[in-house]
Amino acid sequence: MSAVEEIKTPASRVVVRFTNYLNGPLGRSVLDNLDEGESFILQTSDHTMRITKRKGKAVVSLVSIPAA
Numbered sequence: 559m560s561a562v563e564e565i566k567t568p569a570s571r572v573v574v575r576f577t578n579y580l581n582g583p584l585g586r587s588v589l590d591n592l593d594e595g596e597s598f599i600l601q602t603s604d605h606t607m608r609i610t611k612r613k614g615k616a617v618v619s620l621v622s623i624p625a626a
Contacts, residue, residue: 572605573618580609580616589616 579585589611592598597610599621606621 569605569620572602573607573620576600576607576609577616577618580618585616589614 580588588609592611594611594614597608600607600609608619608621610617610619
């Protein structure tokens with residue numbers, strides 16, 4: 559079982575998946591275009607997240623949690 563599968567809430571799974579993606583090789587071009595401390599908002603159909611570059615890594619946090 560992967561670490562993403564062990565996380566209980568769908569919102570937590572989304573945060574982990576985007577964190578892994580942005581800190582992996584495919585997300586490198588996104589981080590390379592951000593200055594340290596800079597952030598942007600990413601919105602999906604279900605979640606709104608703020609991505610911030612801290613110490614060269616992406617930090618993903620939920621801005622709002624959708625009502626169920």
